[in-house]
Amino acid sequence: MKLLVFLLSALSTLAETIVVIDPGHGGTIEKNRSDGTQKGDGASWNNATAHGGLLEKNLCLEYAQEIKKNLADDPRAKKLGARAVLTRETDKHISSMGRAAVAVENSARIFLSLHFNASSNGSAEGTRGYIVSKDHPHWEYMHFLNPYADRDRAFSERVVKEVATALKPFGGDPKKASTRGDSKHDGGHLKDGIRTLGFARQDTHLFQAVIMLLEVEFIDNPKVAKWLLGEETRDTARQAVAKAVVKAICDHLETDQAPAAPRKAR
Numbered sequence: 235m236k237l238l239v240f241l242l243s244a245l246s247t248l249a250e251t252i253v254v255i256d257p258g259h260g261g262t263i264e265k266n267r268s269d270g271t272q273k274g275d276g277a278s279w280n281n282a283t284a285h286g287g288l289l290e291k292n293l294c295l296e297y298a299q300e301i302k303k304n305l306a307d308d309p310r311a312k313k314l315g316a317r318a319v320l321t322r323e324t325d326k327h328i329s330s331m332g333r334a335a336v337a338v339e340n341s342a343r344i345f346l347s348l349h350f351n352a353s354s355n356g357s358a359e360g361t362r363g364y365i366v367s368k369d370h371p372h373w374e375y376m377h378f379l380n381p382y383a384d385r386d387r388a389f390s391e392r393v394v395k396e397v398a399t400a401l402k403p404f405g406g407d408p409k410k411a412s413t414r415g416d417s418k419h420d421g422g423h424l425k426d427g428i429r430t431l432g433f434a435r436q437d438t439h440l441f442q443a444v445i446m447l448l449e450v451e452f453i454d455n456p457k458v459a460k461w462l463l464g465e466e467t468r469d470t471a472r473q474a475v476a477k478a479v480v481k482a483i484c485d486h487l488e489t490d491q492a493p494a495a496p497r498k499a500r
């Protein structure tokens with residue numbers, strides 16, 4: 235009987251398709267210990283802040299939880315056996331490598347790092363997706379190629395298009411949405427976000443996963459903050475984004491053929 239229970243649970247685990255959602259940032263700054271000095275680390279505590287004091291790290295968590303809930307309730311996602319695992323469920327700090335490890339441990343099919351953007355002059359807008367470039371730029375100690383860049387890009391474009399379309403009724407402009415390689419990353423989220431993507435993509439265990447970073451919108455732009463985070467629209471905008479992400483995930487899972495595993499060196 236014990237064996238049967240074990241086999242059944244093993245089978246149900248096998249049938250599951252894990253989607254790892256990584257709510258960017260998290261945690262609190264420790265005195266005299268900046269994120270740059272963290273041993274083996276790289277994540278930053280918070281980045282963008284909206285007018286009114288809303289922090290990116292909290293919004294990331296709220297949105298990730300909404301996506302997880304929507305995925306659990308979605309009939310198509312259920313049929314596909316898709317289940318979301320979050321890299322953090324609370325306001326805690328996890329290193330970039332630690333976030334990528336959650337995807338490795340779960341043999342994730344999708345790794346989506348979730349962020350909100352900010353710009354130098356506070357006037358930028360638009361939903362953006364970032365992927366690890368085919369020829370990943372040489373930064374820090376990592377340099378590698380991403381043989382799955384085209385597949386990552388296709389997934390990112392799908393997600394960005396759905397999210398930007400979902401935000402249009404609130405005030406978003408889908409024409410300002412785009413997907414970019416990390417060689418053209420325009421600063422800001424390198425430490426927490428792009429580095430996490432790099433770790434995830436570098437690990438060959440993740441050959442099957444598509445990997446992207448989603449910047450929902452520029453929350454430091456007062457115009458965007460008003461329609462995205464205003465009291466009246468905040469909940470409905472978050473729900474619309476979650477639905478859009480779930481749709482893109484299901485569309486991807488229905489059509490995607492995960493590439494064969496890279497051969498392990500002996």
Ligand SMILES: [Zn+2]
Nearest residue numbers: 258281349423
């Ligand atoms: Zn961020």
